[in-house]
Amino acid sequence: MKKFTLCLKMSFISALCVFFYAFSNPDPLEQYAGFLQKTFTDHYDSAQESNQIKRYELNVTNNGFCRYKRYFNNGKTEYFAFKLSKFKDMDYYGNTASGKLYLHTKGDDVIVQTYKDRGGDVDSMATQIIIPLKNMEAEDLNQIRDNLEQIVKIPAQPAKEVAKVEE
Template sequence: MKKFTLCLKISLVSAFCMFLCAFSDPETLEQYTGYLQKTFVDHYDNAQESSQVKRYELNVTNTGFCRYKRYYNNGKTEYFAFKLAKFKDMDYYGTTVSGKLYIHTKSDDVIVQTYKDRGGDVDSMATQIIIPVKNMEAEDLNLIRNNLERIVKLPPAEIPKTEVKSED
């Protein structure tokens, strides 16, 4: 009888845990990308490039892409894009006041396009993207890394399949 009671308790506890898990709200790609977009916009340091860059666009889409476009004063435009699921590692060089965030990908996964350059329009691939940032604390860097790692671990079915298209 004691074995039956023990098995019944284990079964009830297991069923209760499954019931609670069924109603939990797992985080989604949109939550991760929303956090990354807000963080990159809040911490972007335009002062590091203000003498050369007229304006910039930095977007993390809810389809799992990071797109960074810089418009230079001389008319040149640089465009960088990569799929967040290709994230490998990141480094930060600087202080809490100002620095550069290096986001590395698994392979040549960063699309680099240059327009109106002296050498002509160039399309190439890279293994990292560099974003100038300011007021970056260790906790912010850890949260960025955690969100990127969670995106990498998402099942492929949760990441929409889209193509990267240049906006020119």
């Protein structure tokens, strides 16, 4: 009977843990990054650069990076990336129909790489990234700012230690 009671207790505790885990909050960074990814995807304005840009990639990752890559018709490629926790401020120049979002960082935190350019491949750092957007209302811009500010407030996660295997 003791084994049955022990098994019953363990089953109940396991079920309780699964229940609480099901209703726990997901990682806040993933929530904010997901909102930013959806907003940037929905409002990206390729028409502002359609005569120069063949295609683009704009990603906000769950680990807190914003990556923007543009492929030009002449073969040149530009790549911009920054850690969202380095966000400082933003500006939007334009109107509700079309404009450019300037995301400023705390310092030279934006990685800029160009490939197949006439001047050669260049790696540099910048303080801002510019994203062309359309159909942006003031409320949308406020939500973008709020999400970016919430990401900055998230404490930095310590790097995971890698277990050393001794032979």
